[in-house]
Amino acid sequence: MAFPGLLRAAIVRRACNVLLLLLAVLVLNFSLIHLAPGDPVEALVGEMGGATPELIAQLRVQYGLDQPFIVQLMVYLGNVVQGDLGVSTYYNRPVTALVLERIGPTLLLVTSSLFSAIVLGTLLGVFSAQRRRSPLSHLVTVLSLAGFSAPVFWLGIMLILMFSVAIPILPISGMSSGDSSQGIWLYCLDVGQHLVLPALTLALIYLAFYSRLSRTSMIDVLDADYVRTARAKGLSQRQVIYKHALRNAILPVVTFAGLQFGQVLSGAVLVETVFAWPGLGTLAYESILRRDAPTLLGILFFSAMIVIAMNVFTDIVYRLVDPRIKAR
Template structure:
C-alpha cells in the first residue's frame, strides 16, 4: 500500500507540474513579439489591417489572454493541440509522425551512454591510478566540454565525407528497396553518427559519476567484509558494490533526460534527422505557434514521464528507497 500511495502522489504532482509548464509555455509565446497573423501576412507578401484582423479572429487571437488560455487548456484536455498553418495539418498528426524517430534516437543514445559509461567507470574504479582511469578522466572532460553540434559536424566530416562509411543525413535511403531487414540495416547505418553525437556528452557524465560512486562503495565496510569472507573480486564488484553504485547514475539519467531531448534538437538539425528536433527548428523559423506549443508539451511530457520512471527504477534497484514519500 505504501508503494501505491507514493506512486499516486508522484503522479498527482507530475500532473500539476505539467499544467504549470503548459501555462508557462503559453504565456511566454503570448508575450513574444508578433503572432500567427503577422507570419501569414509576411508569407502573403503583406496585408492590410482588415485582413490581419480577420486572421486574428480566425485563430482566436482577438480574445483576451485568459480566454485564449482557457480555450488552449480545454483543447489540451481533449488531446487537441491545434492546427499548423505552416504545414496545413493538425499538430497532433505532425508530432505523432515525427515522434518515433526522436524516441528511437534519444533512447538509443541514452542506453548506449549508460551502458558504456558505467562499464568504463567500474573498470577504472578498480584501478584508480591506472592508464584506463586517466583516459576516462580525459575523455569525460573532452566529451563534456565539446558542443554537441561541433561533435556532430566533426563526425560528419570524418566518417561521411572523408571515409564515407556512413550516410550524410536523413533516417533512411528513399531509393533503397527491400524487406524489413534491409530497411532496418539502412536505418541503423543512418543512426550511428547521430547516436554517437548525442551519447558523447552523457557518456562522459555517466563514466565519471559511476567511477566516483564505485570507488566510494568499494571503500565501505560491507565490501571489506565481503572480501574478508573470501569472495572473488568479480563477485564483490558486480554482485554487491555495483547495485549501490548504480543509484546515483540512475538518478542522473532521469535528470539528464530533459537535456537529451533538448540536445536532440541540435543533433537532428545537423544530421537532418526527421524527428521532433527538426520539426521544432522549422516551426520556430516559420513562427508556427501551435506546432511550437505542441512540441513543448510533448517534450515536457517526456521529461516528466522519464523522471517518474527513474523514481520507479530507483525503488526497484535500491531497497532503501522503498516506502519513501
Template sequence: MASQTGGMFRLPAWRRLLQPLGVVTAMSVVNFFLLRLAPGDAAQVLAGEAGAATPEYVVALRAQFGLDQPLWVQLGRYLWHLAHLDLGYSFRQGMPVLDLIVQRLPATLLLMGASIAFAVVVGAALGVLAAMRAGRLLDSLISIAALLCFATPLFWIGLMLVLVFSVWLDWLPVGGMFTVESGLTGWAYALDVARHLVLPAVTLGLFYMAVYVRLMRASMIDVRRQDFVRTAVAKGAPQHRVLTRHVLRNALLPLVTMVGVQASSVIGGAVVVETVFSWPGLGRTAFDALYQRDYNLLLGILLCSSVVVILVNGIVDLVYARVDPRIRLPR
C-alpha cells in the same frame, strides 16, 4: 535519502496520478505565456511572406488564428481544448498538431533511447575501468577523453563525425533517417535505419557519456571504501562477486538518478542533433515552428516533451527500486 525515496513510493495512487497531471498543466500555462512574450506571431510571419500584405489582411489572419482575443481568453480556450486532447491545428503544416506529433515522435524517441543507452553503457563501463585503475595511466586517459567530450559543442562533434565517417571513410550516411529511394522493408529497412542512427545517437550520447564516466568513477571509488565491501572481502567472497553484487550495484544508484534528471536536457540536445543530421523528429520540427511562430505546434511539442520527461522519470524510479532492494513499490 533512502527513507525519502521510499516515502515517495508509498504515496497513494491518486496522488501519484495527480502530481504529473499538475506538473503538465503548470508547464502548459508557463509555456503559453513564455511564447506569447516573444515578438511577432503567425499572422505577421504569413503577412511578411505574402509581400505587400494590407493591414486588413493581417487583421483577418489574426482573427482566423484567434490572436485578436484577450490573452486570458486564449489561455482558457487552450486549456479547454487540451483537456479534450485537442492540441489545435498547425496552419503552417496544414494538419492537426496531434497528428504531426504522432508522426514525428517515434523518431525522437528512437534517437533519445539510442543515445541514452549508448551513454549509460559506455559511460558506466569506462567509469568502472577508470575506478579499477585509479591514479594510473588508463584512468588519466579516460578522464581526459571524458573531459574533451564534455567540453566540445554537440554541433561540432556532429560535423566532425560526418566529415570522418561519411565524407572521408564513406562508412555511414550523412543524414536522414532512412534511404528514401531504396524501398527497403523488414529487416533490411531496420538495418538501414540503424545505419542512419549511429552518428546522431553517438553525437548526442557523447556529452552524457562523459558525465556518466566521471560519476561512475567517483561512485565506484566511494563504494569500494565502504565497510560492507571490506567485510565481503574479509569473508573470502570472490572478487567478481564483490564487484558485481556489492560495488557495482550500489555505484549504479547515482547514475540511474542522473539519467532521470538529464532526460529533459536530452530532448534539448536533440534539437541541435536533429538539425545537423536532418533527423525527422520533434526537435527539428520545434526549431522550424519557432521561426515560423507556429505557436500551436510549438506548444504541442513542449507539452509532449514534458510528458516524455515525466514518463522517463517514472521508468527511472522503477529501475531505481529494482537496483536498490531497500525500496519497494506499492502493490
C-alpha cells in the same frame, strides 16, 4: 491491510502532482511564446507572398489572435483538456498528428544515445575505479572531460567530417535512404546506419558524464566495509564488483539518468538540426522560424509528458535496484 490504502494514497498524490505540473508547463509555455516578439500571422502572410488587410484580419479571427491574452489562454487550456492541441498555422494540419509523426524518430535517437551513454559510461567508470592510479584510468578521465566540454553541434560537425568526408562510410542526413517497401530488415539496417552519427554525437557528451559519475561512486563503494568483508570471504574480484559493489554504485547513475532525460531531449534539437533527423527537434526548429505557435506548444507539451513519464519510470527502477526503498 494498511499497505494498499497507503499505496492508493501515494498513487493519487503522484497523479495530482503530475496534473499540476502539466498545468504549470502549459501556462508557462503559452505565456512565453505569446509574449515573445513577432506575429505568427505576419510570418504566415510572408510565406504566402503577401495578403490583403481583410485576409489578415480573417486569419487573426480564425486562429483566435484577435482575443485578449487571458481569453486565448483559457480557450487553449480548455482545448487541451479535450485532447485538441490546435491546428498548425504553417502546415494547416492538426498539431497532434504532426507531433505523433515526429515523436518516434526522436525517441529512437534519445533512448539509443542515452542507453549507450549509460552502459558504456558505467563500464568505463567501473574499469577506471578499479585501476584508479593507472595511466589508462587517467586517459579515461581526460577523454571524459574533453567529451563533456565539447559543444554538441561542433562534435556533430567533426563526426560528419571524419566519417562522411574523410572516411565516407556513414550517411550524414535523414533517417533512411529508401522506404519500408525494400523489406523490413533492409529498412532497419538503413535506419541503423543513419542513426549511428547522430546517436554517437549525443551519446559522447553524456558518456563522459556517466563515466565520471560511476567512477566516483564506485571508488566510494569499493572503500566500504561490506566490500572488504566480501573480499575477506574469498569472493572473486568479478563477484565483488558486479554482485556487491556495482548495485550500490549505480544508484546515482539511475537517478541522474531520469533527471537528465529532459536535458538529453533538448540536446536532441541541435543534433537533429545538424543531421536533418526528422524528429521533434527539427520540427521545433522549423516552428520557431515560422512562428508556428500551436505546433511549438504541442511539441513542448508532448516533451513535458515524456520527461514526467521518464521520471516515474526512474522511480520504479530505483525501487527495483535499491531494496531499502522497495521495503518501505
